[in-house]
Amino acid sequence: MSDSLAELTAQVSELHQQINDYNHQYYVLDEPSVPDVEYDRLMKTLLTLEQTYPELKTLDSPSQKVGGQPLKAFSQVTHQVSMLSLDNVFSTDEWQAFVKRIQDRLASHKALVICAEPKLDGLAVSLRYEQGVLVQAATRGDGSTGENITQNIRTIKSIPLKLIGKAGIDFPNIIEVRGEVFMPKASFELLNELAKKKGEKAFANPRNAAAGSLRQLDSKITAKRNLAFYAYGLGFVGDLSTASAPLIGKSYLKSSHYQRLCQVKALGLPMCPEVRLLETQQQVQDFYQDILTKRDSLSYEIDGTVLKIDDIALQEKLGFVARAPRWAIAYKFPAQEELTIVEEVEFQVGRTGAITPVARLKPVFVGGVTVSNATLHNQDEVERLGLKIGDTVVIRRAGDVIPQIVSVVMAKRESNAQEIVFPATCPVCDSKVAKAEGEAVLRCTAGLFCQAQRKEAIKHFASRKAHDVDGLGDKLVEQLVDENLITTPADLFTLTEIQISTMERMGQKSAKNLIVALENAKQTTLAKFIYALGIREVGEATATNLANHYCTLPAIKAASFEALQAVDDVGAIVAKNIVNFFKEDHNLSVVNALAAMMTWPDIMVRNADELPLSEQTFVITGTLSQMGRSDAKAALQVLGAKVSGSVSAKTHFLVAGEKAGSKLTKAQDLGVTVLTEDDLIALLAKYN
Numbered sequence: 216m217s218d219s220l221a222e223l224t225a226q227v228s229e230l231h232q233q234i235n236d237y238n239h240q241y242y243v244l245d246e247p248s249v250p251d252v253e254y255d256r257l258m259k260t261l262l263t264l265e266q267t268y269p270e271l272k273t274l275d276s277p278s279q280k281v282g283g284q285p286l287k288a289f290s291q292v293t294h295q296v297s298m299l300s301l302d303n304v305f306s307t308d309e310w311q312a313f314v315k316r317i318q319d320r321l322a323s324h325k326a327l328v329i330c331a332e333p334k335l336d337g338l339a340v341s342l343r344y345e346q347g348v349l350v351q352a353a354t355r356g357d358g359s360t361g362e363n364i365t366q367n368i369r370t371i372k373s374i375p376l377k378l379i380g381k382a383g384i385d386f387p388n389i390i391e392v393r394g395e396v397f398m399p400k401a402s403f404e405l406l407n408e409l410a411k412k413k414g415e416k417a418f419a420n421p422r423n424a425a426a427g428s429l430r431q432l433d434s435k436i437t438a439k440r441n442l443a444f445y446a447y448g449l450g451f452v453g454d455l456s457t458a459s460a461p462l463i464g465k466s467y468l469k470s471s472h473y474q475r476l477c478q479v480k481a482l483g484l485p486m487c488p489e490v491r492l493l494e495t496q497q498q499v500q501d502f503y504q505d506i507l508t509k510r511d512s513l514s515y516e517i518d519g520t521v522l523k524i525d526d527i528a529l530q531e532k533l534g535f536v537a538r539a540p541r542w543a544i545a546y547k548f549p550a551q552e553e554l555t556i557v558e559e560v561e562f563q564v565g566r567t568g569a570i571t572p573v574a575r576l577k578p579v580f581v582g583g584v585t586v587s588n589a590t591l592h593n594q595d596e597v598e599r600l601g602l603k604i605g606d607t608v609v610i611r612r613a614g615d616v617i618p619q620i621v622s623v624v625m626a627k628r629e630s631n632a633q634e635i636v637f638p639a640t641c642p643v644c645d646s647k648v649a650k651a652e653g654e655a656v657l658r659c660t661a662g663l664f665c666q667a668q669r670k671e672a673i674k675h676f677a678s679r680k681a682h683d684v685d686g687l688g689d690k691l692v693e694q695l696v697d698e699n700l701i702t703t704p705a706d707l708f709t710l711t712e713i714q715i716s717t718m719e720r721m722g723q724k725s726a727k728n729l730i731v732a733l734e735n736a737k738q739t740t741l742a743k744f745i746y747a748l749g750i751r752e753v754g755e756a757t758a759t760n761l762a763n764h765y766c767t768l769p770a771i772k773a774a775s776f777e778a779l780q781a782v783d784d785v786g787a788i789v790a791k792n793i794v795n796f797f798k799e800d801h802n803l804s805v806v807n808a809l810a811a812m813m814t815w816p817d818i819m820v821r822n823a824d825e826l827p828l829s830e831q832t833f834v835i836t837g838t839l840s841q842m843g844r845s846d847a848k849a850a851l852q853v854l855g856a857k858v859s860g861s862v863s864a865k866t867h868f869l870v871a872g873e874k875a876g877s878k879l880t881k882a883q884d885l886g887v888t889v890l891t892e893d894d895l896i897a898l899l900a901k902y903n
């Protein structure tokens with residue numbers, strides 16, 4: 216290292232300042248300004264510097280405490296046994312290195328039994344029971360001193376005010392139970408909906424909502440917030456509140472961490488149902504994967520797993536370092552939030568002419584993938600964020616959801632940040648743009664005369680849920696349109712093998728295959744034909760309803776604005792879109808050209824209530840490996856069934872594929888009939 220001590224001291228002081236600021240925003244104000252990973256990164260840099268140059272470590276370093284300053288308005292509680300936080304690992308290699316460190320320290324390479332827990336994303340609290348009665352509850356605070364939040368904790372429904380059993384017989388006279396207070400996802404959504412209705416500020420996430428609720432000076436407000444608690448450990452345990460007492464208290468307790476949690480559960484405190492005792496490294500990896508898969512269907516937020524050496528004697532032997540036990544580690548999921556820079560904003564024209572601003576980002580690894588673009592939706596969203604080009608932003612990618620820009624880190628804005636200017640004409644065809652009344656979306660008015668809308672219309676026509684033309688990828692469509700070989704979906708059927716084979720990355724064989732795929736696509740259903748036209752807001756379900764209602768294409772084309780509204784799911788807006796679509800000459804000529812080439816079976820004219828599955832409501836969940844969810848949905852709708860997205864008391868059947876999650880549990884709770892994919896196939900076969 217060639218850095219001078221003066222430079223290093225300045226760097227450490229800068230880190231102190233930043234971490235202290237973030238701590239204050241996060242712990243005291245409940246308004247985080249940067250994602251956790253950024254905080255963790257700064258802390259890691261500081262810890263590494265302090266390890267390498269111990270002379271830089273000072274008593275006021277943020278590395279010396281776990282959280283932030285306790286709020287002044289609550290009284291303070293000194294923890295008799297300090298409340299530790301956890302160190303993190305992010306990979307199998309780091310986890311294995313952790314195990315090896317422990318084995319080396321214990322001078323034993325015997326396999327370690329692990330108690331595995333989900334890492335709840337809430338607030339750590341310590342609940343003190345004396346003679347079996349809850350007498351004090353405290354936050355972690357800085358690990359040695361926390362805030363007295365007893366009144367608020369008493370309002371949490373799942374926390375008992377009195378333990379089950381007799382003090383001094385079934386459990387020690389004094390016992391501190393530690394665990395996490397959190398807000399279930401559903402309660403968080405409800406709370407924010409209510410806040411929005413009242414014009415109040417929404418909470419950023421369930422963790423902040425839980426923190427905000429616990430920090431209420433008025434416990435009546437806390438009582439209205441639906442908070443929950445899971446126990447994950449013990450603090451002070453003894454028969455007298457003196458330093459020598461813990462030894463006596465321990466005699467009540469088992470020697471396994473897992474069994475102790477079960478004991479705590481038996482006293483009436485909630486324990487997370489996902490906690491497991493694991494014996495092999497493979498089981499640990501499987502647990503991590505299993506919990507990651509379940510993450511979205513769990514009713515509470517988690518951000519990883521916590522792995523603890525189960526044997527209490529070994530825990531005691533290992534002890535702890537400054538702020539974390541040596542016998543436990545958080546094996547975290549990939550961060551769902553990260554910081555990056557908006558390098559440019561471009562405007563994309565979609566199938567319906569919608570002009571969408573797209574942020575081009577400095578590539579960043581978030582939620583397990585590298586992200587370099589994020590949609591900004593529309594002008595309102597850009598204004599809401601207050602975004603400028605060059606800004607540092609928080610980007611979030613949770614589960615399979617598309618990445619979103621959550622907020623701008625204003626403190627990091629440079630003086631040369633550029634205003635985002637929306638285009639005055641279509642960025643592709645230069646036609647006029649317009650914003651419909653009450654809509655936030657800016658649209659190109661040129662319809663299929665716009666090259667971008669043409670491309671998107673053709674891509675949609677060939678897409679999987681429409682005519683599913685194998686081998687006609689987005690890039691190929693773009694080339695074919697750019698080369699002026701096609702301008703409408705109907706032109707696809709006039710393409711020759713030679714024309715296709717001259718396109719980039721297309722050989723003779725793939726050209727031949729595409730011609731075959733196009734030929735096959737001519738056999739379709741009326742519902743798919745309607746859906747493939749790409750009429751605004753006519754999705755698969757509406758297209759199916761239109762087909763079932765009118766049975767023929769001429770009938771749909773001729774339907775009036777009023778008549779259309781008698782079709783299931785069709786309101787005034789959709790009816791207007793349909794009428795307007797069939798009024799345009801250029802649309803009609805494409806529809807007629809396609810109809811002359813394509814065929815679909817006649818739909819028998821039947822009254823909707825005569826269909827075999829009319830009045831029956833289905834929900835489909837999980838992966839259907841044989842037919843796919845959208846085909847299953849369409850097949851059920853053709854038979855008159857209603858296919859809904861959520862399970863309720865009105866659901867008749869739940870079709871549960873592989874990896875079915877919370878919908879299956881709910882259906883079972885409600886006594887809804889559950890069908891497997893094979894059951895569904897057998898049911899459909901009965902009517903076809």
Ligand code: 9MJ
Nearest residue numbers: 299300332333334335447521
């Ligand atoms: C959470 N947050 O779920 C611990 N934690 O153990 C679990 N935190 C913990 N354990 C010792 N499950 C210190 C913190």
